[in-house]
Amino acid sequence: MSILGTRVMRVEDPKFLTTGGVYVDDLRDPRLDGAGHVTYVRSVMAHARVTVDGSAAAALDGVLAVVTRADLADLAPPPVPLGFIPPALGRPWLADGVVRYVGEPIAAIVTESRYAGEDVAELVSVDYEPLTAVVDPRVSATDETLLFPDHGSNTALAFEAGSLDGLFDGCDVVVTQQITNQRVAPVPLEVRGTACVWEGDGDDARLTLWASTQSPHGARDQIATALSLDPDRVHFIAPDVGGGFGAKFGVSVEDLLLAVLSRRLGRPMRWTETRTENMLGMGHGRAQLQTVTIGGSRDGRITAYSLDVLQDSGAYPHFGAVLPFMTQLMATGTYDIERIAVRTKSVVTNTAPVVAYRGAGRPEATAAIERAVDMFAAEIGLDPVEVRRRNLFAKEAFPLTTQVGAAYDSGDYAGALDKVVAAAKYDELRAEQQRRRDSGDTKLLGIGVSSYVEITAGPEAGTEFARINVKPDGSVVVYTGTSPHGQGHATSFAMLAADELGVPIERITVVHGDTDLVARGGGTGGSRSLQLGGAAVHQGALETVDRARELAGDLFEAAAGDVVLDKARGGFHVAGSPDDVRGWAEVAASADAEHGLIVDTDFTAQGATFPFGAHVAVVEVDAETGKVTLLSMTTVDDAGPVINPVVVEGQRHGGIAQGVAQALFEEVRYDEDGNPQSTNLADYAFPSAAELPDFTLVDMATPSPLNPLGVKGIGEAGTIGATPAVQNAVVDAVAHLGVRHVEMPTTAERVWRAIQDAREGAK
Amino acid sequence: MNLTVTVNGTAHTVDVEDRTLLVHLLRDHLDLTATNIGCDTTSCGACTVLLDGESVKSCTVLAASVDGQSVTTLEGLAEGERWHRVQEGFRSKHGLQCGFCTPGMVMAAVSLLDENPSPTADQVRQGLEGNLCRCTGYHNIVAAVLDAAAAKPVTS
Numbered sequence: 001m002s003i004l005g006t007r008v009m010r011v012e013d014p015k016f017l018t019t020g021g022v023y024v025d026d027l028r029d030p031r032l033d034g035a036g037h038v039t040y041v042r043s044v045m046a047h048a049r050v051t052v053d054g055s056a057a058a059a060l061d062g063v064l065a066v067v068t069r070a071d072l073a074d075l076a077p078p079p080v081p082l083g084f085i086p087p088a089l090g091r092p093w094l095a096d097g098v099v100r101y102v103g104e105p106i107a108a109i110v111t112e113s114r115y116a117g118e119d120v121a122e123l124v125s126v127d128y129e130p131l132t133a134v135v136d137p138r139v140s141a142t143d144e145t146l147l148f149p150d151h152g153s154n155t156a157l158a159f160e161a162g163s164l165d166g167l168f169d170g171c172d173v174v175v176t177q178q179i180t181n182q183r184v185a186p187v188p189l190e191v192r193g194t195a196c197v198w199e200g201d202g203d204d205a206r207l208t209l210w211a212s213t214q215s216p217h218g219a220r221d222q223i224a225t226a227l228s229l230d231p232d233r234v235h236f237i238a239p240d241v242g243g244g245f246g247a248k249f250g251v252s253v254e255d256l257l258l259a260v261l262s263r264r265l266g267r268p269m270r271w272t273e274t275r276t277e278n279m280l281g282m283g284h285g286r287a288q289l290q291t292v293t294i295g296g297s298r299d300g301r302i303t304a305y306s307l308d309v310l311q312d313s314g315a316y317p318h319f320g321a322v323l324p325f326m327t328q329l330m331a332t333g334t335y336d337i338e339r340i341a342v343r344t345k346s347v348v349t350n351t352a353p354v355v356a357y358r359g360a361g362r363p364e365a366t367a368a369i370e371r372a373v374d375m376f377a378a379e380i381g382l383d384p385v386e387v388r389r390r391n392l393f394a395k396e397a398f399p400l401t402t403q404v405g406a407a408y409d410s411g412d413y414a415g416a417l418d419k420v421v422a423a424a425k426y427d428e429l430r431a432e433q434q435r436r437r438d439s440g441d442t443k444l445l446g447i448g449v450s451s452y453v454e455i456t457a458g459p460e461a462g463t464e465f466a467r468i469n470v471k472p473d474g475s476v477v478v479y480t481g482t483s484p485h486g487q488g489h490a491t492s493f494a495m496l497a498a499d500e501l502g503v504p505i506e507r508i509t510v511v512h513g514d515t516d517l518v519a520r521g522g523g524t525g526g527s528r529s530l531q532l533g534g535a536a537v538h539q540g541a542l543e544t545v546d547r548a549r550e551l552a553g554d555l556f557e558a559a560a561g562d563v564v565l566d567k568a569r570g571g572f573h574v575a576g577s578p579d580d581v582r583g584w585a586e587v588a589a590s591a592d593a594e595h596g597l598i599v600d601t602d603f604t605a606q607g608a609t610f611p612f613g614a615h616v617a618v619v620e621v622d623a624e625t626g627k628v629t630l631l632s633m634t635t636v637d638d639a640g641p642v643i644n645p646v647v648v649e650g651q652r653h654g655g656i657a658q659g660v661a662q663a664l665f666e667e668v669r670y671d672e673d674g675n676p677q678s679t680n681l682a683d684y685a686f687p688s689a690a691e692l693p694d695f696t697l698v699d700m701a702t703p704s705p706l707n708p709l710g711v712k713g714i715g716e717a718g719t720i721g722a723t724p725a726v727q728n729a730v731v732d733a734v735a736h737l738g739v740r741h742v743e744m745p746t747t748a749e750r751v752w753r754a755i756q757d758a759r760e761g762a763k
Numbered sequence: 764m765n766l767t768v769t770v771n772g773t774a775h776t777v778d779v780e781d782r783t784l785l786v787h788l789l790r791d792h793l794d795l796t797a798t799n800i801g802c803d804t805t806s807c808g809a810c811t812v813l814l815d816g817e818s819v820k821s822c823t824v825l826a827a828s829v830d831g832q833s834v835t836t837l838e839g840l841a842e843g844e845r846w847h848r849v850q851e852g853f854r855s856k857h858g859l860q861c862g863f864c865t866p867g868m869v870m871a872a873v874s875l876l877d878e879n880p881s882p883t884a885d886q887v888r889q890g891l892e893g894n895l896c897r898c899t900g901y902h903n904i905v906a907a908v909l910d911a912a913a914a915k916p917v918t919s
Contacts, residue, residue, distance in 0.1 A: 009854060016862030017850045020797025020837055023863065028794060114791075115780065189801045189809055189863040189897050242799070242863030243897050275802040486861030486898050646857045650899060654860065657900025681806035681895065689901035690892040694884070 003495050007646050008505065010491045021240035024193035024212050025272045031197045031208070035268040036064050038258060039117030041107040041124045042280060043099035046133040046350035046674025047147070050099050050126055052107055057123040064110040065265055066124060069094040072260070078226045078253055081318050088151040089348065091253060091316035093260070098131070100147055100315035101352050102676050103280025108257055110265060114272075133350045133674035137289060137312040140347040147315065147348045154347045156317040159325050161404045162341035168304045171295030175375045180743050181364045183287035183312065183668040184661075185678070186357045187686055188212075190242020191278040194255045197268035205263075208235040211255050214244040215523025216483055219251040220515045226256050238513035241485030245658070246356030247282050248485070249319070249525045254281070279679045284668050285357020287312040287320065288327070288364045294372040300382045300390045305337050307368050309344040313354050320354025321346040326361025329406045329459060333369040334413040334451045334612060335391045340403045350674040356525065358658055359716040362454040363723055370450045370724035371741065378735060383430075384728070385421055388451050389414060399705070406455065408610045409704045409712075416614040416636040416700055417451050423698045424616035424634040437736055442624050446733025448617040450725035456527035456639075456713030458608025464528070465520045466536035466603070468497060468544040471596040474570070474585030476501060476508045478540075481521020482533035483513045487715065488647040489529060493537045495643055496709075500541035502567025503584060519600065527611070527713020530643065535707045536603035544599045548572065548587045551597065555582050555590060609704045609712035611639040615725035617660075621733035626752030628664060628730055632693055635721060638700040639714040648714050649697055655718025656695050661687050662719075663726035667745050685745070738762050766830040770795065771839025779826050786810045786821040788829075789836060797837040797866040801895070808894030811867035811874075812836050818874035820867075820893070837866035840873065848914040849873050849907070858907030860898035868894045872908045881912055 015021065043050070054066030072093045080090040095106045107124050111117040132145045140147075140154040147154055168174050196209040207229070213219045213236075220236035223229070241248065254271060262269040273281070289310040296302040309328075313321040324344035331342045377387040392413040393400060401407050426447065433445040467479035478497050482489055494508040501508075511517050522528065545565050552572035553560040564575050571581040588596035618631040633656055642648045665685035669677040678684040703710030723744070730746040731739060738758035742750055767776045770793060777792050789795045789812070800822055801809035810822040813835040821834075840847045849872045852858065859865040868891065875882065875890040882890060887908045888901070896904060 010857065012862070013854050013857075013859060016859055016865050017846070017853055017869065018837070018841060020799070020866045021862040022796070023799070025790075025800075026796035028796075115782070187897055189807065189861070189895065190799070191801070240862065243861040245897065275804070275807075488860070650857055650860055650903060653900035653902040654898045655900075657902075658897070680804045681802045682804040686806075686895055686897075688892040688895060689888040689905060692888075692901055694905070695900065695902050 002499050004499050004643055005641065008491055008495055008644055009646060010488050011494065012488060012490050023190050023240050023242050024195055024210050027195055027210055027239060032195055032268045032270065035195065035270045036110040036265060037114045037117050038261060038269055038271040039109045039111065039121050040105040040254060041109065041121050041126065042277065043095060043102055043104040043106055045099060045128045045130060046102050047131040048099050048128040049097060049131065050095055050106060050128055053125040054107055056125065057109060057120045060120060062112045062116045063120055064112065067108045067261060069096045078256055081250060082322055084157060084322050085317045086151060086156065089148055089156055089317050093253060093257060101350050102674060103352055104315065105254060108261060110261055135349055135351060135670050135672060135674045137310050137347050137349055140349050141310060141345065147350065155345055156313050156321040156348055157346045159328050159344045160342060161328050164306065164341045167306055167339050167341055168293065168295040171304055172298045173376065173379050174293060174295040175379050176291065176293040177371065177375055177741055179290045179292060179368060179371055181286045181288040181290060181367055182744055183284045184357065184666045185279055185284050185668050185684055186245040186247035186282065188243030188245055188248065191273045191275055192252065192254065192282055193272040194258045195270045196258050196262050198263055206233050206235060207259055209259055210237045210239055211251055212241050212248055213238050213251055214248045214483055214485060214525050215250055216513050216515050217481060217521045218523055222251055223256060223259060227259060236515045238483050244485050245358045246360050246525060249356055249523065275681060276679050279684065280352060280676060283318060283353045283355030285355065286364060287354045290368050292368050292372040294376045296376060298380050300380060300387045302335060302337050302376060302391045304339040305332065305369065305372065306341045307331050311344060311346040312351065313346045313348050314351045315348060316353050317346065317348060318353040319356040319360065323361030326455065327365040329404060330362050330365035330455060331369065331404050332402050333366055334393060334453050335369065336393045337403065342404060351670055358655065358719045362716065363720045366450065366452045366720050367724045370728060374728045374731065375740065378740065384449050385417065385426065388417060388449065392451065407607060408453065409607065409706050410702050411453060411610065411612050412702050413451055413612055416612060416638055419698050419700060420614040420616050420634055420636045423696065426616060429618060442622060444621045444623050444733040446619040446621055446729040448725045448727065448729025448732055449614065450721050450728065451614045452721045453610050453612040454717060454720045455608050455610055457531050457605060461605045461607045462522065462528055462532045463602055463604040464522055464532035464536045466533065466540040467598060467600045468540040469596060469598045470544060470584055470588035472585060472589035472593060474507065474583055474588065476503050478508060478510045478537055479518045480510060480512050480533045480537060481518055482529040483521065483523045484529065485524065487524060487529060487651065488644065489533065492530065492644045492647055493534060496534055496537045497541045500538065500545060502565060502570045527715035531609055531707050531711045531713060532603060532605060534643065534711065535709055536601055538709055539603045540599055540601040543601055544597065547599055548597060551587050551590050552582050555587065606706040609706055611712040611714065611717045613637040613717060613721050615721040617725040617729040619726065619729040619733055621730065621751060623755065626748040626755065628746055628748065628751060630660060630664065630693055630726065632696065633660065633722060634696040634698065635718065636698045636700050637714065637717045637721065638702050639712040639717060640703050640710045641701050651714045652697055652718045653695055655716060656722045657687065657692055659719040659722025660692065660726050663723045663744050663746060665691065665745050764827060766827060768829050769833040771835060781827060783826040784822055785824040785826050785829055788826040789821060795836050795838055799863055799866060801863065806895065808871055809864050809867040811870045811894060813870055813874060818871050837869055840869065847873065849876065849911040851914065852907040852911030856903050856907035856910050858899065858904045864894060864896045868896060868904060872911065875908065876912055884909060
């Protein structure tokens with residue numbers, strides 16, 4: 001029987017549950033003995049000219065260096081994080097005369113001890129000459145105050161699809177709404193941290209750098225480019241990583257600078273940021289202002305949709321500036337809408353850079369269309385589930401290309417919706433809602449639905465590396481270019497290898513996150529890992545079996561074509577002669593007595609995949625206070641066949657919680673001068689267990705034709721479906737009072753005000 | 764200053780700065796790195812340890828104040844090869860992903876079950892509200908603690 005699809009407990013967990021993981025700050029590598037501790041002095045103003053004087057600090061005992069931009073004048077600026085981004089909008093190593101957000105690094109202090117770094121940071125003198133802070137992206141878009149005068153505009157990027165001409169002609173009903181998809185913080189529990197050491201001299205010098213990253217190979221290349229080094233001169237290691245959620249893809253300027261400081265001072269260096277620094281400086285997610293317009297007929301057919309996006313990129317464009325492209329690509333969602341137009345613009349502001357955050361551009365698309373469909377349903381007085389059913393792409397239509405150019409591989413959107421509605425007992429919920437309304441109960445019930453589709457391992461067809469090494473003792477080491485940080489690849493990928501090799505997973509080790517041990521890799525992000533990295537392991541295992549049959553053929557003096565693998569016995573025999581079995585150990589040793597059998601492979605997908613699903617959220621809203629309580633989440637998240645249900649359920653749970661958190665609780669706020677108002681976990685509404693219910697997961701598995709496992713990505717799906725389901729539920733709870741929309745997060749104050757405004761409007 | 768503290772059953776006498784926090788004593792002076800630091804505001808609970816048997820957030824305890832006391836960290840929870848039932852519960856219910864909140868979450872759960880051996884799911888949720896997790900959505904953490912509660916405590 002295949003191990004695939006069975007509930008295998010994670011092989012990673014014993015370490016985490018006994019000695020704890022080894023994250024960057026836990027490293028006790030002797031090469032890091034005597035490391036200098038780096039502390040960054042960060043801007044306290046959003047937009048200002050700055051003059052820095054570190055001389056008083058530099059003179060103190062225990063201070064190894066105080067470094068400012070002037071000390072780094074010989075370095076070319078760090079490369080922009082993505083090729084799309086105009087170089088004029090790139091960030092400097094350290095603030096170069098002007099700061100552009102609160103938290104921007106101005107100086108780096110190197111001290112003998114970590115405590116001393118915090119003491120000394122306060123002694124670096126920074127003079128600020130305030131400039132006009134541009135915080136609101138709508139103000140930025142006017143270009144009245146330019147953040148980068150050399151660029152000549154505050155617009156970093158713009159994308160568009162479809163024509164606005166006559167878009168809503170012929171519609172009986174047209175509904176429009178401005179929606180804020182608010183800025184949120186990724187908040188991995190482990191903050192950023194880096195350690196590094198140089199070994200050797202001159203051209204032979206080699207950097208070893210450990211960082212909390214999702215993509216060690218990409219990060220290695222980033223560092224090599226920034227320091228004008230051959231990539232072979234950099235050994236990059238991602239040790240255990242305490243969560244990333246997109247925000248740790250690549251490395252940041254603070255990581256890069258460590259390598260520079262280490263080289264110049266001739267000492268190993270360490271840096272671990274504080275949570276406050278993380279909230280100020282790692283970057284945030286979402287941050288779109290949207291205008292949706294939806295039109296159709298009174299019988300519930302949607303025929304036209306437009307989405308206008310103003311993306312707040314923050315001070316220095318990063319992934320966030322590019323993500324509206326993904327929002328555009330997924331704009332139509334699960335709906336077959338005849339005419340669609342999208343306009344997006346990404347602008348800079350004096351706030352922290354916007355980066356990738358779980359879903360990264362797709363949750364924003366789903367949130368927009370799912371609110372729009374609900375508002376359309378409310379306008380024509382039809383049940384939101386029924387309106388969805390009348391507009392979903394039909395199961396028979398796949399594969400298909402949407403009006404905005406996305407090539408959906410496979411799907412059954414109506415099937416997902418029907419399943420989730422049945423599992424949530426939707427009709428009973430509607431009856432209970434009506435009963436409460438009729439009885440004058442102040443605890444109102446809200447039922448929210450979302451139907452979603454997203455893109456994973458895209459937008460281009462991806463590739464990933466795997467090596468299968470069968471050792472001469474018959475054990476197996478799998479090397480992968482993905483870089484898990486909680487996703488359980490050591491378990492799932494061992495299962496994939498075990499399934500083809502007939503070697504028990506106890507004898508399979510998975511290696512990742514080390515650029516010296518793994519030849520190449522794309523890391524973990526965008527829900528790419530299983531469908532690319534897992535498929536590469538699968539492909540590599542098949543190739544290993546083929547190679548082993550040749551080797552066994554030599555041992556048997558038989559043709560490889562006559563040799564079969566008996567997976568149950570973990571060995572090879574000649575077809576028809578099952579008694580003479582040569583085990584993996586013998587066959588691998590025959591390839592190379594020392595190293596065994598090694599097979600390298602690169603898997604390239606035929607295209608991005610499109611997981612989909614449907615969520616039902618149920619909330620209770622106190623009509624007197626506006627307080628929202630989430631009662632239940634029932635979800636279908638179809639990412640194709642499941643390799644390990646334990647891992648996939650975990651991904652769904654975590655994703656759902658983050659989606660719920662955006663709808664109900666979380667928001668990164670700045671005041672009008674660009675001062676951050678949510679700089680730690682006391683101010684930022686990160687939910688605890690007490691704010692969330694159990695989640696009800698409904699299974700569904702529609703294979704993708706684009707990879708041999710038929711799998712799609714599950715890492716972000718829960719987040720994408722949950723946010724609009726919960727927001728729709730909150731609005732639904734108070735819709736009968738005349739409320740049409742409530743912005744996220746749907747705090748008690750917002751809901752209470754919406755109820756009051758609706759009552760005022762009704763007078 | 765010099766202080767003596769028993770950590771996971773072993774007495775240590777250490778010389779630390781007066782302002783040293785308990786979590787830094789554990790991590791930087793004793794190299795017990797399971798206990799993690801996740802915030803600056805005593806909000807996340809990643810640093811939770813047991814101090815004389817009760818859970819505390821070690822980022823907000825001065826090392827000087829634990830002179831003469833006894834600390835248990837995740838590293839000291841199992842008895843040899845025999846895991847604590849909370850560790851077993853987290854393993855069997857997949858109550859962790861990236862593992863960063865796990866040491867603190869496990870120690871908080873141990874303390875919770877000491878105070879309330881048979882909690883309801885809601886009591887587990889309320890009892891762990893000082894410990895944050897970004898990966899699991901808490902679903903499997905709650906299941907893990909209930910599983911541990913249902914298991915018979917190991918008596919030695």
